[in-house]
Amino acid sequence: MNEAAPFSRPDRSPERDGNEGPPAAISARGLRKVYAPHSGRAGGRRGGSGKEALKGIDLDVPRGSFFGLLGPNGAGKSTFINILAGLVIKTEGRVTIWGHDLDRDNRNARASIGIVPQELNIDPFFTPEEVLEFQAGLYGVPQAERRTAEILAAMALSDKAQAYARTLSGGMRRRLLVGKAMVHSPPILVLDEPTAGVDVELRQQLWDHVREMNRQGVTIVLTTHYLEEAETLCDRIAIINQGEVVACDTTPALLARLDRRELRLVLADDLAAVPAALSDLDAALRSPRELVIRFRRSGAGVPALLDRVRAAGLEVLDLTTEEADLEDLFVELTTAPKAGAG
């Protein structure tokens, strides 16, 4: 059942280009989207100038990468994906998909990307086989080039080929949607929040499949709220907030920023302000007797900091330290001004 048969490499796959695709699988420059004031989303603002969901973002997804697009609710992730999918019309800016300009060469741009939507909407009376065949027809894939059985096997759905979609579990439907996005063998696969509502075991299976595709050269873009998911899967992560890219780096470089720790000191006496002698530190009073110092693990250690605190004339009654995690970085990047995020 879970034989993760890899996709074979048909003519229409990335290597069709002799591995010489563009350096950026997806490239956006100055991409802006303003939704009209009455464009329908619940809670959409009335009157005024509309909602600016993307504020002129620049983003490159390197060819062959496993790219994570992270952001809180309403950050603009779906808007970005929907522009790629042709479901939302951008207001301004330029997008290329596999080197094809979305405006000037829409057909090739669209043919270069497969998108797995957030919603599990599959016609309940279609079988997986029919779903894939229908999609292949939609993309004009000739009969001789269709890979329905192969895709079903790769998605561990061979034994469900003839079952009504309504009888499939959530995880199976999700895999069917991944298969559906791959019928035209696009070199880029985008997964929009693919693991929402998928249980842990099936999530793992899904990732095994997607990883295998990535190993074979398919560029993967994943949007998620789950930081750990992005951390384990993605080699590059962009963090988007309120329509802006607030960080974009390799996963190790982003993780290196987690070099932060926090030292919390309970003091014997009340303080009105952080002593001038400690003003070069990233220190703040959380209450008159609670001093918090943020520091880099790779820099001065706790003993050196304690020496500084004592030298400033403070008596310490108790102390605790806390490690930062990706969640902290995320909060920091999405609440602080962009500059100085390192």
Ligand SMILES: Nc1ncnc2c1ncn2[C@@H]1O[C@H](COP(=O)(O)OP(=O)(O)OP(=O)(O)O)[C@@H](O)[C@H]1O
């Ligand atoms: N059709 C629409 N009309 C008006 N505003 C919209 C529309 N679609 C999205 N928005 C607004 O644009 C902003 C970005 O929304 P978007 O769905 O792209 O965010 P997201 O990062 O995908 O969030 P989520 O993780 O919740 O899917 C939000 O403020 C949202 O309310």
